[in-house]
Amino acid sequence: MTDYSNVDAFLVSNLDASLRELGRLVAQPSISAQKIGLNECAALVAEMLRARGFTANIYPTAGSSVVVAERKGKNDKTLLFYNHYDVQPPEPLELWDSPPFEPQIRDGKMYGRGVSDDKGHFAARLFALDALLAEGELPCNVKFIVEGEEETASVNLAKFIHENTDLLKADACIWEFGGVDHTDTPMQYLGLRGIQYVELSVDLLSTDVHSGLGGSIFPNAAWRLVWALNTLKGADERILIPGFYDDVKPPSARDRELMSALADVTEEYKSRYGVPYFIKGLKGGDELKIEEVFSPTCTICGLTSGYQGPGSKTVLPARASAKVDFRLIPDQDPSDILKKLRAHLDSQGFTDVKITDLGGDAPARTDPDHPFIQLVIAAAEEVYEKPMSLVPLVGGSGPNHPFVHVLGLPVATAGMGYPDTKTHAPNENIRLDLYLKHARHMARVVREFGEGK
Amino acid sequence: MTDYSNVDAFLVSNLDASLRELGRLVAQPSISAQKIGLNECAALVAEMLRARGFTANIYPTAGSSVVVAERKGKNDKTLLFYNHYDVQPPEPLELWDSPPFEPQIRDGKMYGRGVSDDKGHFAARLFALDALLAEGELPCNVKFIVEGEEETASVNLAKFIHENTDLLKADACIWEFGGVDHTDTPMQYLGLRGIQYVELSVDLLSTDVHSGLGGSIFPNAAWRLVWALNTLKGADERILIPGFYDDVKPPSARDRELMSALADVTEEYKSRYGVPYFIKGLKGGDELKIEEVFSPTCTICGLTSGYQGPGSKTVLPARASAKVDFRLIPDQDPSDILKKLRAHLDSQGFTDVKITDLGGDAPARTDPDHPFIQLVIAAAEEVYEKPMSLVPLVGGSGPNHPFVHVLGLPVATAGMGYPDTKTHAPNENIRLDLYLKHARHMARVVREFGEGK
Numbered sequence: 001m002t003d004y005s006n007v008d009a010f011l012v013s014n015l016d017a018s019l020r021e022l023g024r025l026v027a028q029p030s031i032s033a034q035k036i037g038l039n040e041c042a043a044l045v046a047e048m049l050r051a052r053g054f055t056a057n058i059y060p061t062a063g064s065s066v067v068v069a070e071r072k073g074k075n076d077k078t079l080l081f082y083n084h085y086d087v088q089p090p091e092p093l094e095l096w097d098s099p100p101f102e103p104q105i106r107d108g109k110m111y112g113r114g115v116s117d118d119k120g121h122f123a124a125r126l127f128a129l130d131a132l133l134a135e136g137e138l139p140c141n142v143k144f145i146v147e148g149e150e151e152t153a154s155v156n157l158a159k160f161i162h163e164n165t166d167l168l169k170a171d172a173c174i175w176e177f178g179g180v181d182h183t184d185t186p187m188q189y190l191g192l193r194g195i196q197y198v199e200l201s202v203d204l205l206s207t208d209v210h211s212g213l214g215g216s217i218f219p220n221a222a223w224r225l226v227w228a229l230n231t232l233k234g235a236d237e238r239i240l241i242p243g244f245y246d247d248v249k250p251p252s253a254r255d256r257e258l259m260s261a262l263a264d265v266t267e268e269y270k271s272r273y274g275v276p277y278f279i280k281g282l283k284g285g286d287e288l289k290i291e292e293v294f295s296p297t298c299t300i301c302g303l304t305s306g307y308q309g310p311g312s313k314t315v316l317p318a319r320a321s322a323k324v325d326f327r328l329i330p331d332q333d334p335s336d337i338l339k340k341l342r343a344h345l346d347s348q349g350f351t352d353v354k355i356t357d358l359g360g361d362a363p364a365r366t367d368p369d370h371p372f373i374q375l376v377i378a379a380a381e382e383v384y385e386k387p388m389s390l391v392p393l394v395g396g397s398g399p400n401h402p403f404v405h406v407l408g409l410p411v412a413t414a415g416m417g418y419p420d421t422k423t424h425a426p427n428e429n430i431r432l433d434l435y436l437k438h439a440r441h442m443a444r445v446v447r448e449f450g451e452g453k
Numbered sequence: 454m455t456d457y458s459n460v461d462a463f464l465v466s467n468l469d470a471s472l473r474e475l476g477r478l479v480a481q482p483s484i485s486a487q488k489i490g491l492n493e494c495a496a497l498v499a500e501m502l503r504a505r506g507f508t509a510n511i512y513p514t515a516g517s518s519v520v521v522a523e524r525k526g527k528n529d530k531t532l533l534f535y536n537h538y539d540v541q542p543p544e545p546l547e548l549w550d551s552p553p554f555e556p557q558i559r560d561g562k563m564y565g566r567g568v569s570d571d572k573g574h575f576a577a578r579l580f581a582l583d584a585l586l587a588e589g590e591l592p593c594n595v596k597f598i599v600e601g602e603e604e605t606a607s608v609n610l611a612k613f614i615h616e617n618t619d620l621l622k623a624d625a626c627i628w629e630f631g632g633v634d635h636t637d638t639p640m641q642y643l644g645l646r647g648i649q650y651v652e653l654s655v656d657l658l659s660t661d662v663h664s665g666l667g668g669s670i671f672p673n674a675a676w677r678l679v680w681a682l683n684t685l686k687g688a689d690e691r692i693l694i695p696g697f698y699d700d701v702k703p704p705s706a707r708d709r710e711l712m713s714a715l716a717d718v719t720e721e722y723k724s725r726y727g728v729p730y731f732i733k734g735l736k737g738g739d740e741l742k743i744e745e746v747f748s749p750t751c752t753i754c755g756l757t758s759g760y761q762g763p764g765s766k767t768v769l770p771a772r773a774s775a776k777v778d779f780r781l782i783p784d785q786d787p788s789d790i791l792k793k794l795r796a797h798l799d800s801q802g803f804t805d806v807k808i809t810d811l812g813g814d815a816p817a818r819t820d821p822d823h824p825f826i827q828l829v830i831a832a833a834e835e836v837y838e839k840p841m842s843l844v845p846l847v848g849g850s851g852p853n854h855p856f857v858h859v860l861g862l863p864v865a866t867a868g869m870g871y872p873d874t875k876t877h878a879p880n881e882n883i884r885l886d887l888y889l890k891h892a893r894h895m896a897r898v899v900r901e902f903g904e905g906k
Contacts, residue, residue: 033764089762152764194663197765205726210877212646212776212849217741217749218722219729222753222775223686230683233676235802273772274659276671286672297668300675301768306755307776309542311486311605312650312811314778314850315754315877318727322675323760325664325767349688358765396665397767424663424768424870 002451004382007443015436018130019047019110021422021446022435025085026103026112031150032086040062041085044123044264052129054144059164061156064148071129073138079449080143080170082403083122084150084409087114088424094408095426110348117423118176120430121415121438122146127338128442139450143170147399150176153197153359154399159404159432172372172449173409174442177402179417180434182268186384186441187391188377189413191365193293194328195397196337198299199356200228201321208306211314220318222305228350229322232341233298237279241344244296255392258368259289262389263383272419293393323358329448334360362401365393366411376412379444383437384442387431414441455904457835460896463584468889472563474501474763475576475888479556479565483604485539491517495537498599500576505582512617514609517601521620524582526591532902533596533623535856535864536575537603541877548879564880569631572820572877573883574868574891575599577857580625581895592903596623598851603629606650606812607852614855625902626862627895628853632870633887635721639837639894640844641830642866644818646746648779648850649790650754652809654774661759664767674773675758675889681803685794690732694797697749700784702749711821712742715842725872746846750780750845760787776811780850785841787813815854817846818846819864826900829865832897836890850902867894 019036025048030041042065044056049056049069056069064086088364092101094375098104104114110120126146131140145168147157161168180186201223209218233239246453251259282288301324306317327338345353367375368390377388403409416434417423478501483494495511495518498807502509515641517539526850543553543566551557554564563573578597585591598621600610614621631640656676662671686692704712719737722728735741754777759770779790791810799807821843856862869887870876873884 033766034762035764049770088632089760089766091760093570131488151766157729195665195767197767199765202454204727204729205602209726210849210876211750211754212648212780213745214726214728214846215752215780216687216777217727217733217735217745219730220753222756226679226682226753227688229679235680265796273662273667273671274657275667275671276657277670277672280670282670283666292666295669297664298663298674299767299769300679300773301664302761302770303675303678303760304761305753307542307544308755308757309544310488310650312776312778313486313604313754313877314541314648314650314752316752319754321752323765325668325765327523327668329667334849371487374571394665395669396663397865424766425661 002447004444006135007131008440010290011127011132011436011439014130018123018127019105019432021040021109022115022120023103025119026115026178027101029101030114030148031088031089032064032149033089035208038086038148042067042148047086047127049144052126054388059160063156066148066157066160067144067146069144071138071142073140073142073450075140075450077450078170079446080145080168080173080409081125082173083146083176084118084148085146086148087117087152088151092191092426097427098149102131109357109433110432111427112428113428116180116421116428116430118150120435121176122438124416124435124439125442128439128446131443132446133146134241136200139447142446143168150398153195154361155359157399158430159232159401161406168407170407170409173403174445175411175413176398177417178413178415179421181389182419183263184387185386186380188373188388189391189394190368191393192363192398192400193393194332194334194361196326196328196334196360196364197358198324198341199321199323199358200225201319201354201356202352203319204352205318208318209316211316214316218307220317222317224352225305225320225322228345228353229300231344239296239298241340244337247333248296248329249331251290256290258390258392260286262289262391264290268419293395294329296329296332299325301325323420327395330363330365333362361399364404368392368402370410372410373412374375376414376446379448380414380441382444383441414438454554455900457897459588460584461893462586464580464892466888467583471576472558472885475563475568475573476556477885478572478576479568480554481622482554483567483601484542485517485602486542490670490736491539491601494518494680495520496539497515498742501579502597505579505586508580512613512616514613515717516609517597519601519610519613520597520599522597524595526592526593526595526903530903531594531596531623532899533577533598533621533626533862535626536597536599536629536826537571537601538575538599539601539604540570545879546897550880561883561885564882566881569870569874569881569883571603572630577869577888577892578895581892581899583661584892585682592900596621596900599691603851604677607814608812610852610856614859618860621753621860623860626864627898628864628866629851630870631866631868632874633749634716634842635872636716638839639833639841640714641826642844642847643821643867645816645851645853646846647787647814647816649781649787650811651777651778651794652774653678653777654772654807654809655805655839656772657805660770661771662769664769667769671769673769675770678758678773678775681798681806682753684797684801691753691809692749694793697790697791700783700786702748702784704743709743711843711845713739715742715844718742721872746848749785752778780848781816783816783818785906786815814850816851817854821845821855823863826865828901829867829898832901833867833894835897836894867891867898
């Protein structure tokens, strides 16, 4: 068994310096949905990589730039890290205890927008490489691909990967996120649901109108939107778009076995999120865990129309819109869902409802028995002192489809997430102990992979 | 026939001074929905009245204060003016060509929030009294009641009137608004629809959640709201609350006759508001005019939930709400409608939808053959040089019910509104020629009323 005492000693001694570097990265806003600070953040990411001797280049796309970097190692094997430098919008700002872009350490945690998703992961991986470089050359080639549109459905990444398969050629991939569950058990997520995100909008009048005037005779954009949405999903949660479920593969016996081995989340969800009840008559247990990830969704993420301030304003709104995401299960296809959505709205008489495609990812999964997955699992056990839980599919989405199906890579997850990490919400944070563990885990994975274990 | 040449000469000579006074009033924000500037505006209103020799008092209520003022005249007859000093919120600010609270005159119009609704009316009426006072005593007692919550459904006015019937004792009332149609014909509005304004809200989780996590298993406040709204009104525009239509009186033969005499609005509405089609299969003509006012409504005035910014945010919202107004027809009762709404939502399984009562007014109408109405009509013809159109009921709402049914007054409308006056919308404005005409009309009404004609 390889001795990691020097590596671990380096990481413990240099933790504060690494957190300071992470703090600088978090302090740089990089909100892809609002196109804020993206070029500045890409430049900072490239600078951080070059400081470790990587050749790093910034590639423009139709949206945010992609940073790709490489440093050669002792042999021809290549490990590819996938990360993203963009973050979710920080709103609602009033619910943050400290400003989202002024990272703050308190009570063993660092708070800030993007500190967990995904800047902490990027910084901790560089920190792991620092520990290996302190001992000499890297054990294998290491590449990074750090994109800037993950939070807006990675709209340009698949095309970039398709066009740059040589640049990104590798043997295995570590995914941007990972973490522990509420018992601090490290998780190995083996697949991601797909997603299709749309804005549905209705524009009917040239101006908002006094509701006393138009209410009885003018069409109302907000009503049209409500009626259109109502045709998408019934109160029984069944999605009503014809053909929506056609390509859904139900979970296999192996999937059910793996899901069953995972910790129960029923009470955890109730207390953490104040969930008053689960939908579809779910009571909890295995049934809840399986439904959580193996069923596709149609979620209203936002509604906007007319007057939204305090008190009353008697106005008939000219415009209304909804943000809606569909989470997709293998083998559903985002572009197919988009077509079916349009056809459904048209057939229901809602030709006046415009669909704006805000991006999609196809679902994809990696085989739990792949040797690289087994290597990542074994390395984790040493650091976390308990076996990793294997999760066949998770509820979130990401662009793993082109990594799995275009680059042909096994994709393993590992990271510092934990149940109260509040990604996409106010007070996003990381636990510093998990930051250190992730760096220790990554140092082991790179070395074991390079040494051919 | 009384000679009004001195009065008219006074008004023409002093118009600019009166507009400057109006400008000061408009520059004082007084947004009842947002509780901005109300006390300051009430004080300014009282000061303007006292400057004309009125005794003016500011009465507190549970909400905004009410200003009541009186000046004795030559006899015991009393004319009561009803006005309001509050205005609608100015949002969306970016659509104003000049700042809403920096009134600006251009192209024969004055622009600013509240310039038409209702500060211009108040200022023009004082201006009319100035012209009469320039000739000696007022021809009759004049009272003003100027409230500060008309734009939030006058939630405290009915109670104030009930408790102050002696203070407000009068023989006739001039309503806060009025105006001309798109052919510059002055309008006599003889009734107002009622209103019940509510906020419907759903609060389900303790925090917004990543949609990848909760989408398949947590209840979604936005979906609950959409489904609840959908039970209120069908896509055929039929309101589905049981008993909603029980107390609706259909228009009488006389109502239909009066409506039929009014100018057609079909093409006007299409071009002014960009209306792509009328609902309920309406094509235009008398059918459209009658449906516009003689049918009750259920209008979504606003929708709010989750992420509403640019691009996408994958969030499952903890909270969703809608602003909804119901316009009511004699003899529908707002509190009865509120009860039926609650019962309906409960019976449909939406006990999780909270109803916040944001105010209501009962509908009320005045007899077109009342002598005071005939006096106002005759005085208008001299100023506007064409007969007034009689409108049995208008689409808007207001607190005329307690004036008609508690104080027992005939209520006549007169004013400076016109089709492009943009009340409740950006670029609210008045035409200066109509400001002058309204002052001339009011001077005549006060004198003719005082002289017992």
